[in-house]
Amino acid sequence: xxxxxxxxxxxxxxxxxxxxxxxxxxxxxxxxxxxxxxxxxxxxxxxxxxxxxxxxxxxxxxxxxxxxxxxxxxxxxxxxxxxxxxxxxxxxxxxxxxxxxxxxxxxxxxxxxxxxxxxxxxxxxxxxxxxxxxxxxxxxxxxxxxxxxxxxxxxxxxxxxxxxxxxxxxxxxxxxxxxxxxxxxxxxxxxxxxxxxxxxxxxxxxxxxxxxxxxxxxxxxxxxxxxxxxxxxxxxxxxxxxxxxxxxxxxxxxxxxxxxxxxxxxxxxxxxxxxxxxxxxxxxxxxxxxxxxxxxxxxxxxxxxxxxxxxxxxxxxxxxxxxxxxxxxxxxxxxxxxxxxxxxxxxxxxxxxxxxxxxxxxxxxxxxxxxxxxxxxxxxxxxxxxxxxx
Amino acid sequence: xxxxxxxxxxxxxxxxxxxxxxxxxxxxxxxxxxxxxxxxxxxxxxxxxxxxxxxxxxxxxxxxxxxxxxxxxxxxxxxxxxxxxxxxxxxxxxxxxxxxxxxxxxxxxxxxxxxxxxxxxxxxxxxxxxxxxxxxxxxxxxxxxxxxxxxxxxxxxxxxxxxxxxxxxxxxxxxxxxxxxxxxxxxxxxxxxxxxxxxxxxxxxxxxxxxxxxxxxxxxxxxxxxxxxxxxxxxxxxxxxxxxxxxxxxxxxxxxxxxxxxxxxxxxxxxxxxxxxxxxxxxxxxxxxxxxxxxxxxxxxxxxxxxxxxxxxxxxxxxxxxxxxxxx
Numbered sequence: 001x002x003x004x005x006x007x008x009x010x011x012x013x014x015x016x017x018x019x020x021x022x023x024x025x026x027x028x029x030x031x032x033x034x035x036x037x038x039x040x041x042x043x044x045x046x047x048x049x050x051x052x053x054x055x056x057x058x059x060x061x062x063x064x065x066x067x068x069x070x071x072x073x074x075x076x077x078x079x080x081x082x083x084x085x086x087x088x089x090x091x092x093x094x095x096x097x098x099x100x101x102x103x104x105x106x107x108x109x110x111x112x113x114x115x116x117x118x119x120x121x122x123x124x125x126x127x128x129x130x131x132x133x134x135x136x137x138x139x140x141x142x143x144x145x146x147x148x149x150x151x152x153x154x155x156x157x158x159x160x161x162x163x164x165x166x167x168x169x170x171x172x173x174x175x176x177x178x179x180x181x182x183x184x185x186x187x188x189x190x191x192x193x194x195x196x197x198x199x200x201x202x203x204x205x206x207x208x209x210x211x212x213x214x215x216x217x218x219x220x221x222x223x224x225x226x227x228x229x230x231x232x233x234x235x236x237x238x239x240x241x242x243x244x245x246x247x248x249x250x251x252x253x254x255x256x257x258x259x260x261x262x263x264x265x266x267x268x269x270x271x272x273x274x275x276x277x278x279x280x281x282x283x284x285x286x287x288x289x290x291x292x293x294x295x296x297x298x299x300x301x302x303x304x305x306x307x308x309x310x311x312x313x314x315x316x317x318x319x320x321x322x323x324x325x326x327x328x329x330x331x332x333x334x335x336x337x338x339x340x341x342x343x344x345x346x347x348x349x350x351x352x353x354x355x356x357x358x359x360x361x362x363x364x365x366x367x368x369x370x371x372x373x374x375x376x377x378x379x380x381x382x383x384x385x386x387x388x389x390x
Numbered sequence: 391x392x393x394x395x396x397x398x399x400x401x402x403x404x405x406x407x408x409x410x411x412x413x414x415x416x417x418x419x420x421x422x423x424x425x426x427x428x429x430x431x432x433x434x435x436x437x438x439x440x441x442x443x444x445x446x447x448x449x450x451x452x453x454x455x456x457x458x459x460x461x462x463x464x465x466x467x468x469x470x471x472x473x474x475x476x477x478x479x480x481x482x483x484x485x486x487x488x489x490x491x492x493x494x495x496x497x498x499x500x501x502x503x504x505x506x507x508x509x510x511x512x513x514x515x516x517x518x519x520x521x522x523x524x525x526x527x528x529x530x531x532x533x534x535x536x537x538x539x540x541x542x543x544x545x546x547x548x549x550x551x552x553x554x555x556x557x558x559x560x561x562x563x564x565x566x567x568x569x570x571x572x573x574x575x576x577x578x579x580x581x582x583x584x585x586x587x588x589x590x591x592x593x594x595x596x597x598x599x600x601x602x603x604x605x606x607x608x609x610x611x612x613x614x615x616x617x618x619x620x621x622x623x624x625x626x627x628x629x630x631x632x633x634x635x636x637x638x639x640x641x642x643x644x645x646x647x648x649x650x651x652x653x654x655x656x657x658x659x660x661x662x663x664x665x666x667x668x669x670x671x672x673x674x675x676x677x678x679x680x681x682x683x684x685x686x687x688x689x690x691x692x693x694x695x696x697x698x699x700x701x702x703x704x705x706x707x708x709x710x711x712x713x714x715x716x717x718x
């Protein structure tokens with residue numbers, strides 16, 4: 001049987017093995033529920049918490065007017081302490097030194113910052129009154145200079161969402177794929193299926209088919225995940241007959257989509273091949289110290305999120321966008337930010353693709369030898385020796 | 391059976407760390423025969439079988455396949471080999487029929503043909519009703535049947551079966567023996583390893599007895615018996631004890647295979663006459679009962695490797711051995 005027919009058979013088997021319609025439907029429903037009503041409920045609770053009134057005892061004659069959610073009750077110190085004990089007030093505000101008020105509360109208050117802001121605003125207004133400046137005059141003085149930004153490069157979006165989507169997509173793809181591969185390979189080793197398969201096809205055909213089949217099933221799983229999120233975003237406005245949310249700028253730019261998918265495919269192939277080879281060296285997944293190494297792909301993909309907190313044009317980030325292990329998530333972010341041109345993108349894509357192709361043989365060699373080892377794990381030195389022979 | 395060798399193993403050796411598992415082993419398996427590798431645990435059978443199946447490679451020596459219609463090759467078309475590994479496992483979460491179809495598809499069968507054949511084999515092994523059950527729900531014996539089916543479903547020219555009887559009850563051991571005979575009749579060459587010598591004795595055309603990685607005896611059963619230096623076997627029940635020296639001095643006796651207080655199993659030299667030995671024995675003790683037969687493969691093997699034997703007429707598990715004849 002030809003190599004590629006064997007790859008196709010293994011890929012189809014692995015795809016069906018991990019694709020279960022009932023579980024897919026469950027994923028869609030669970031994600032839709034988690035991504036829609038749950039955040040809304042959390043938001044509702046947070047808003048309700050932010051809007052609830054806070055009553056504070058202040059010394060008689062303090063003369064504090066109600067400010068935002070805070071109400072002030074003037075009570076002598078003894079009565080204030082009793083009221084706090086009975087829960088009639090949320091705290092006692094000591095204004096002995098107006099410049100440095102102190103607060104006595106039974107537990108750490110979430111509203112302390114809001115109170116400090118309200119007191120600061122009140123103090124500011126008092127000082128403005130002393131110098132004869134009205135609040136409107138102050139606002140006019142502190143107003144920012146309007147700045148018009150004209151980007152001459154090819155920036156596609158300045159929003160955060162497209163970056164989150166790209167990095168999140170890669171992270172989901174890689175973490176789900178590596179989890180499936182780990183389960184598949186260590187399971188086959190412990191269940192002693194390996195000899196049965198390897199007597200029929202070459203180890204290279206097996207690992208190629210595994211990576212392909214697992215990759216396809218992961219794509220379907222990620223699509224199901226995306227469908228769940230889509231339902232969460234679209235169903236509530238449809239039910240309420242409200243306008244549908246606008247898609248992130250990313251979705252409307254074919255260039256970003258193509259670049260992201262190309263890097264996702266090359267990156268997933270590279271990660272999955274390396275991961276499959278390392279997973280094959282694990283003898284007992286319950287006790288192996290090597291399992292920790294298998295989190296590395298997700299760590300490299302996570303570097304893409306750096307683009308959310310640092311400038312994608314930063315020198316380190318530029319380097320990461322060429323390094324084959326991190327470029328699948330970093331380069332699309334740079335492209336999205338308009339920091340990388342077509343030539344840079346192609347060069348980086350060529351690098352990661354070439355690395356994936358070169359890794360295929362090496363991973364196949366390690367896989368072939370490691371998958372048949374039982375009772376012990378090869379040392380890293382042995383693995384290195386196999387790689388050199390490959 | 392054709393005399394043409396389908397498989398030639400020439401001075402093959404395999405070492406694992408400090409253990410020489412197979413040492414300069416040579417043999418041939420002919421087209422359409424059942425060839426058995428026999429020996430105890432650690433004899434090197436499974437290592438040999440794994441090299442035949444292409445799972446591991448010899449350190450030295452060559453293995454040549456001469457499959458019908460193909461040029462002699464060191465690495466044959468895998469779709470023409472079948473393999474039942476000693477370390478067996480299947481996908482417990484997968485269903486029986488799709489698993490068989492997958493494994494046959496890896497051997498080159500179309501899925502439709504694989505499905506048709508798998509259904510027929512499942513019927514043959516009494517598993518038709520379990521085709522859509524998950525493998526993990528099957529008993530160990532039934533899983534063994536599925537694994538056996540996977541090894542021969544694609545009708546290979548050469549089936550390499552490592553311990554095909556292990557895990558089966560006597561009824562299913564007989565079923566597997568019958569199926570192997572049928573496969574041989576259909577022209578398939580079967581190389582199997584086993585330590586159930588009594589089963590193999592009734593099945594194999596030729597055998598290779600292995601000990602510590604080397605061939606001890608090799609050939610048809612009669613050739614092996616002849617080359618062991620053992621002729622007829624006598625099981626004698628006596629009224630009293632007789633010392634070993636007296637037994638060994640009996641005419642035509644090659645060796646004392648086993649004895650208890652009142653029974654003794656003797657191996658005669660080839661061509662030695664039973665009557666001569668019995669007459670001499672009657673001079674030293676009262677003979678209560680006598681049985682004669684040919685030495686079992688087990689006795690031949692144990693004699694060849696110089697180890698002890700079991701009670702007359704019974705193997706280690708207390709079963710009556712092949713080659714027994716009714717009392718004289």
